[in-house]
Amino acid sequence: MRRRKAALLGASGWIGQHFARLLADHPFFDDPILCAGPRSAGKQLESVWILPEWGPPPSLAARTITSATAASLEKEGVEVVFSALPTEEAGPIETELARRGIAVFSNAGSHRMDRDVPLVIPEVNGAHLDLLRGRKSKGFIVTNSNCSTSGVAVAVKPLLPLLKPREIVVTTYQSLSGAGFPGVASLSITDNILPYIPEEEEKIERETRKMFGSVQDGSYVPMDIAVYSNCARVGTREGHLEAVTLDSKSEVSAEAVRAAWAGFRPLSEVREGTLPTAPESPVIYRAEDNRPQPLLDRWAGTPARAKGMAVTVGRLRVRSKKVMFYLLVHNAVRGGAGGSVLNAELALRKGFLGE
Ligand SMILES: NC(=O)c1ccc[n+]([C@@H]2O[C@H](COP(=O)([O-])OP(=O)(O)OC[C@H]3O[C@@H](n4cnc5c(N)ncnc54)[C@H](OP(=O)(O)O)[C@@H]3O)[C@@H](O)[C@H]2O)c1
The missing domain is CATH 3.40.50.720 (NAD(P)-binding Rossmann-like Domain)
Structure with a gap:
């Protein structure tokens, strides 16, 4: 080529x-x-x-x-x-x-x-x-x-047909590198968490709706779904942790949610392995009760060229039609x-x- x-x-x-x-x-x-x-x-x-x-x-x-x-x-x-x-x-x-x-x-x-x-x-x-x-x-x-929208979009996309959610609620714990280099002043973030990242919450809302939407007559039609988010900067170096809650239209089990992630079939060019930076599994589920973590999961993804391209999900809980989980996305790789x-x-x- x-x-x-x-x-x-x-x-x-x-x-x-x-x-x-x-x-x-x-x-x-x-x-x-x-x-x-x-x-x-x-x-x-x-x-x-x-x-x-x-x-x-x-x-x-x-x-x-x-x-x-x-x-x-x-x-x-x-x-x-x-x-x-x-x-x-x-x-x-x-x-x-x-x-x-x-x-x-x-x-x-x-x-x-x-x-x-x-x-x-x-x-x-x-x-x-x-x-x-x-x-x-x-x-x-x-x-x-x-960067934070990327994690939500990759983790939630496989669940849309199963849950048919009307709203997504996201709370982020975003790493320092998300602000570039040299980024946030050390005296502002040491011993601290900053509960405001300019424009971040608005971006998660509008970008998720555009990507989940359709193309009609040559224009994008955003998905009719409510997206609410709270974004905070924390003192980690790379990898954004995000807590996600979705509502399900009907009763659903945790097994069905895990099966939707495991059975996710993206478009053929991605599945056929012809894109060198595409991870074999875009969403990786971790069953341990203390995962995902930035330090342990930010480089998830195989083959070697796709390190950091998989989104790790875990701490899945389902209660009365609410599906809750955490995700970890490498902000500078999958989200960058x-x-x-x-x-x-x-x-x-x-x-x-x-x-
Ligand atoms: N960090 C993340 O996790 C992340 C994730 C997704 C998207 N993004 C987006 O990616 C972009 C880059 O972010 P970053 O975090 O890498 O920022 P950064 O570390 O501040 O790097 C900015 C780069 O742009 C160059 N630059 C600045 N002004 C310029 C100009 N007038 N003309 C040409 N080059 C100029 C800088 O060159 P000098 O060295 O010469 O100043 C530097 O190479 C931003 O738009 C950001 O919003 C970032």
């Missing part, structure tokens, strides 16, 4: 470095051109490396980060851009890249609710990518959801860089990245 020429925006940031390790030696994409802002441009990736659990990938470590523009990336023949830009910066840059015929896979929030932008998790709503078939230009933007890479792999398999 011909590898697509790729670039990575925000390569010096927390999500950018997860992108770098996932894109190095990727079978579908060239090692990306590395780009960042004025603070890091001109430096080698290894000199700005911040991920404590990983070293910089050998093929990219000595590469110099540039301050490329949309025009210069187009001139270099870049076909695919992965964006880990801050939301405040991403909007116009991503629009300009798409206008120049480049496929953009973004982590930023700027375009997630645009009516012509698919907001996709392949196992949840991979078919939403097909909206791109109606577009007029070669370039496009595809986004993945906010890995989600975008998986979207790009699906887009390539569906034929949106050329011959």
